[in-house]
Amino acid sequence: MADRKTEEWAAEEQTPNLRLSLRVKEVLHREKTPYQEMAVYDTFECGRTLFLDGTVQTTEADEFTYHEALVHVPLFAHPDPRRVLIVGGGDGGPVREVLKHPSVEEVHLVEIDRRVFEVARQYLPFNNSWYGTDPRAKVMFLDGIKYVSDLTGQIAAGKAKPYDVAIVDSTDPVGPAVGLFTSNFYAAVRRVLSPDGLMVAQSESPFVHRHVIKRVVDAMSEAWPVCRLYLGPMPTYPSGYWSYTIGSNGGDPSHPARPVPAGFQARLYTSEWHRAAFALPPFVQELMPGDAARSAGR
Amino acid sequence: MADRKTEEWAAEEQTPNLRLSLRVKEVLHREKTPYQEMAVYDTFECGRTLFLDGTVQTTEADEFTYHEALVHVPLFAHPDPRRVLIVGGGDGGPVREVLKHPSVEEVHLVEIDRRVFEVARQYLPFNNSWYGTDPRAKVMFLDGIKYVSDLTGQIAAGKAKPYDVAIVDSTDPVGPAVGLFTSNFYAAVRRVLSPDGLMVAQSESPFVHRHVIKRVVDAMSEAWPVCRLYLGPMPTYPSGYWSYTIGSNGGDPSHPARPVPAGFQARLYTSEWHRAAFALPPFVQELMPGDAARSAGR
Numbered sequence: 001m002a003d004r005k006t007e008e009w010a011a012e013e014q015t016p017n018l019r020l021s022l023r024v025k026e027v028l029h030r031e032k033t034p035y036q037e038m039a040v041y042d043t044f045e046c047g048r049t050l051f052l053d054g055t056v057q058t059t060e061a062d063e064f065t066y067h068e069a070l071v072h073v074p075l076f077a078h079p080d081p082r083r084v085l086i087v088g089g090g091d092g093g094p095v096r097e098v099l100k101h102p103s104v105e106e107v108h109l110v111e112i113d114r115r116v117f118e119v120a121r122q123y124l125p126f127n128n129s130w131y132g133t134d135p136r137a138k139v140m141f142l143d144g145i146k147y148v149s150d151l152t153g154q155i156a157a158g159k160a161k162p163y164d165v166a167i168v169d170s171t172d173p174v175g176p177a178v179g180l181f182t183s184n185f186y187a188a189v190r191r192v193l194s195p196d197g198l199m200v201a202q203s204e205s206p207f208v209h210r211h212v213i214k215r216v217v218d219a220m221s222e223a224w225p226v227c228r229l230y231l232g233p234m235p236t237y238p239s240g241y242w243s244y245t246i247g248s249n250g251g252d253p254s255h256p257a258r259p260v261p262a263g264f265q266a267r268l269y270t271s272e273w274h275r276a277a278f279a280l281p282p283f284v285q286e287l288m289p290g291d292a293a294r295s296a297g298r
Numbered sequence: 299m300a301d302r303k304t305e306e307w308a309a310e311e312q313t314p315n316l317r318l319s320l321r322v323k324e325v326l327h328r329e330k331t332p333y334q335e336m337a338v339y340d341t342f343e344c345g346r347t348l349f350l351d352g353t354v355q356t357t358e359a360d361e362f363t364y365h366e367a368l369v370h371v372p373l374f375a376h377p378d379p380r381r382v383l384i385v386g387g388g389d390g391g392p393v394r395e396v397l398k399h400p401s402v403e404e405v406h407l408v409e410i411d412r413r414v415f416e417v418a419r420q421y422l423p424f425n426n427s428w429y430g431t432d433p434r435a436k437v438m439f440l441d442g443i444k445y446v447s448d449l450t451g452q453i454a455a456g457k458a459k460p461y462d463v464a465i466v467d468s469t470d471p472v473g474p475a476v477g478l479f480t481s482n483f484y485a486a487v488r489r490v491l492s493p494d495g496l497m498v499a500q501s502e503s504p505f506v507h508r509h510v511i512k513r514v515v516d517a518m519s520e521a522w523p524v525c526r527l528y529l530g531p532m533p534t535y536p537s538g539y540w541s542y543t544i545g546s547n548g549g550d551p552s553h554p555a556r557p558v559p560a561g562f563q564a565r566l567y568t569s570e571w572h573r574a575a576f577a578l579p580p581f582v583q584e585l586m587p588g589d590a591a592r593s594a595g596r
Contacts, residue, residue: 009317016321017342019307023315044315045506062505064581207360207533208343233531233539235505240538241531267581276574283362283565 010041010049012056014238015208020056022046022236028123033115035176040123046236048124050091052116052171056236058091060126066202066242068268069232069277071097074165074200074246075104076260076274077253081164082106085192087144087180089169090116092127095137098167099130100264107137108163112176114141144168145179145188152191162194168201173212181216186223186247198248199224206231206284207239213287220247221289228253229288230277232268243284254278308339308347310354312536313506318354320344320534326421331413333474338421344534346422348389350414350469354534356389358424364500364540366566367530367575369395372463372498372544373402374558374572375551379462380404383490385442385478387467388414390425393435396465397428398562405435406461410474412439442466443477443486450489460492466499471510479514484521484545496546497522504529504582505537511585518545519587526551527586528575530566541582552576 008024022043029040039051047060058066071094075081082105086094090111098107111117117139121128130137140147154160166189170177179185180201189199203209203216213229221227224247234242246253256271280288306322320341327338337349345358356364369392373379380403384392388409396405409415415437419426428435438445452458464487468475477483478499487497501507501514511527519525522545532540544551554569578586 011319015343018321018344019317019319021309021317021319023317045313046316065579207531231531233505233529233537235537235539239531239533241533268579270577270580272577273579276577279568279570279574281363281566281571282568 010039010043010051012051012054018208018238020236020238022049022059029119031115031119033113035113036171038115038119040119048126049236050120050124053175055172057171058093058120058124058127059236060124062235063093063127064267065232066234066237067093067097068266069230069242070094070167070169070200070202070244072266072269073230073244073274073277074167074198074253075101076256076258076269076271077246077248077251078165078198079196079257083161083163084108085163085166086110087148087166087168088112088171088177089167091120091124092117092131094167094169096127096130099134099136102261105136109137109139110142110144110147111139112141112143117141145185148185148188148192152188155192162192162197164194164197166193166197166199168199170202172204181212181219183219183222186220190223190247190249195249196251198246198251198253200244200246203229203243203245205237205239206241206243206287209238210287213243213245213284216245217288220245223247225249226251226253228278229280229284230254231280231284232277308337308341308349310349310352316506316536318534318536320347320357327417329413329417331411333411334469336413336417338417346424347534348418348422351473353470355469356391356418356422356425357534358422360533361391361425362565363530364532364535365391365395366564367528367532367540368392368467368498368500368542369465370564370567371528371542371572371575372465372496372551373399374554374556374567374569375544375546375549376463376496377494377555381459381461382406383461383464384408385446385464385466386410386469386475387465389418389422390415390429392465392467394425394428397432397434400559403434407435407437408440408442408445409437410439410441415439443483446483446486446490450486453490460490460495462492462495464491464495464497466497468500470502471513479510479517481517481520484518488521488545488547493547494549496544496549496551498542498544501527501541501543503535503537504539504541504585507536508585511541511543514543515586518543521545523547524549524551526576527578527582528552529578529582530575
């Protein structure tokens with residue numbers, strides 16, 4: 001086959017024994033930032049794809065399922081979200097989804113790695129069309145743990161306003177994100193939210209990261225009166241199925257607090273999907289501590 | 299690294315541009331049958347794994363999600379399933395799930411490729427413990443299309459009893475399975491079922507096989523008065539998320555017709571999960587023809 005070319009593949013070792021590979025059309029960018037190794041590819045299967053430390057963060061083909069699940073469940077679970085905090089999420093996708101909610105007046109993105117945001121803005125424009133065009137969005141390049149910690153003091157002193165919803169869009173619990181998976185952090189986030197506020201954190205795969213889900217659910221249950229887990233598809237993340245852990249002060253986050261407005265642009269989210277995402281199969285239910293399992297709609 | 303060994307990986311080209319690879323502990327079996335190429339591996343991530351024509355059929359780690367979704371949704375949607383037909387499913391997993399239903403008196407497995415069944419019985423014992431121990435199960439090595447076609451005549455002549463539920467557990471719509479994805483076949487299946495009978499067919503991934511879902515849903519809607527689609531996780535199949543298409547004569551298959559009996563062993567299925575699986579996101583809803591979409595709970 002004289003016309004056969006060398007193929008390039010970008011592979012993620014999802015575990016030491018499981019690998020997902022995407023055929024590469026073009027290598028768009030490679031860089032070592034102060035925090036992580038970054039690469040952007042154009043792939044045949046999934047379009048533009050961002051890797052951080054060797055793991056897929058965002059692909060053009062399926063980022064919508066992750067970002068819609070992460071953002072719209074807590075935002076529709078809140079009756080009137082006006083101020084939203086995003087920790088991590090430097091690729092810009094979560095801000096795009098938050099800004100679809102007309103009630104939102106301010107969304108603050110706190111990303112530790114400025115280069116993730118800058119490179120995503122250059123190569124993943126589908127995530128970042130809001131930048132410079134929607135004045136409700138503000139981007140800060142700070143350590144999210146320090147930002148939240150400092151803010152607790154300012155709010156206690158009446159010098160800053162609390163948020164209504166906090167979204168933790170972290171990388172995996174290694175490297176820069178490890179402190180984002182602790183009950184101390186979840187408790188601090190709770191102190192920067194209003195009394196009817198709620199928070200969500202991505203919490204990995206119910207098939208291959210079961211220990212992480214247990215740890216997140218335990219930590220969230222320590223810090224918040226109500227802790228619930230929900231699930232959604234995410235093809236390019238390990239196992240193709242992903243979990244999200246949500247904390248609230250008493251409200252039931254498995255039920256939307258308000259209908260989807262007319263004309264709302266969503267490819268994953270509906271009110272019915274919101275409720276369905278909390279129907280945990282027994283193999284996931286068994287990861288929940290006793291109290292959380294009992295409240296989880298068995 | 300003097301102690302580094304050569305690694306063996308079993309890879310599926312899920313599409314020409316997307317590949318899933320499992321690290322292999324041991325190659326257990328390889329064979330070319332009259333119908334397909336077959337391989338069984340022991341893998342580090344997923345345990346025993348059966349490949350047919352280069353595609354993952356069953357892994358010890360996640361076969362439960364596929365088999366429970368495929369079997370328990372139609373069986374619990376039926377008020378009193380006594381006679382069940384399985385076309386395909388030679389690895390034995392669907393029979394195991396059907397036999398969990400105490401109402402079932404007979405389950406007939408019609409598999410075209412005797413070697414799939416024999417090899418699965420040898421290497422995938424978690425699928426086949428029922429063989430030779432549960433007299434309700436009968437295995438036939440026949441072409442499912444011909445079996446159903448012949449049976450329509452016998453039932454019309456009052457010489458055979460109809461089934462209550464038919465389950466089509468096919469490989470992908472290439473090779474031996476292609477005839478199982480047509481409205482002619484679905485209509486023939488309808489003629490071998492009782493008036494309150496229903497059928498289900500696996501219908502591939504809502505992310506990477508969207509044309510297949512459209513084809514199956516259109517064909518099922520031609521052959522059956524009610525056609526619904528439901529979804530579930532399946533990590534080692536392309537995109538990790540899978541669809542199932544169900545036809546009924548009028549009953550609503552999205553609602554269980556009876557509760558889960560006490561002591562029922564399930565890792566995926568609950569009544570709540572059954573209903574949730576029909577909550578189609580808009581990107582899947584758009585694959586449904588007008589009538590099916592309207593009946594699909596918007």
